[in-house]
Amino acid sequence: SGGPQYRVPLGRRDRRHLVTREDTINNIPSPRSTARQLIDSLRNKGLDATDVVALSGGHTIGRSLCTSFTNRLYPNQDPTMDQCFAQSLKRTCPTVDSNGTVMFDVQTPNLFDNRYYINLKNRQGLFTSDQDLYMDSTTRPIVTRFAENQRLFFERFTFSMIKMGMMNVTTGTQGEIRANCSRRNAPYRST
Numbered sequence: 208s209g210g211p212q213y214r215v216p217l218g219r220r221d222r223r224h225l226v227t228r229e230d231t232i233n234n235i236p237s238p239r240s241t242a243r244q245l246i247d248s249l250r251n252k253g254l255d256a257t258d259v260v261a262l263s264g265g266h267t268i269g270r271s272l273c274t275s276f277t278n279r280l281y282p283n284q285d286p287t288m289d290q291c292f293a294q295s296l297k298r299t300c301p302t303v304d305s306n307g308t309v310m311f312d313v314q315t316p317n318l319f320d321n322r323y324y325i326n327l328k329n330r331q332g333l334f335t336s337d338q339d340l341y342m343d344s345t346t347r348p349i350v351t352r353f354a355e356n357q358r359l360f361f362e363r364f365t366f367s368m369i370k371m372g373m374m375n376v377t378t379g380t381q382g383e384i385r386a387n388c389s390r391r392n393a394p395y396r397s398t
């Protein structure tokens with residue numbers, strides 16, 4: 208997809224207990240979050256405003272269910288959203304509970320680039336949590352720098368991904384190396 212390549216630090220082990228769906232949902236910020244809410248919730252995990260903006264750039268690729276953003280279209284359109292962009296979204300998501308999907312970045316949907324930030328400057332962020340990064344005075348300068356400099360975005364994205372990957376590292380006998388990432392290993396039994 209054209210994104211940055213980086214070395215992933217080794218030595219991390221998988222937890223012995225799978226994380227529950229509830230734990231996962233409780234640790235992922237809502238697409239309805241403001242920039243301030245994102246910063247406040249991720250500060251507790253050791254991430255700063257630049258990390259938040261850089262990691263949000265992952266939305267340069269992928270898609271979303273309509274129900275994750277139709278609150279910005281219905282009953283009234285979010286005034287921070289570009290009118291033409293909103294009309295395009297309404298064609299795919301004609302009601303608040305539409306079950307369609309939309310690409311995060313309609314200009315370069317399969318390319319990992321800095322177009323996400325250009326879209327934010329053009330008021331074409333899909334989620335509140337995306338668009339508010341440009342509307343908030345703390346994060347707006349970071350969005351602007353990334354929109355103007357893809358290399359800087361790639362460098363910061365890489366740095367922030369590694370930083371996030373180092374959170375709550377399990378090593379030694381605290382965990383296991385799974386044969387299948389989505390399942391715990393079978394208990395070891397000696398014969």
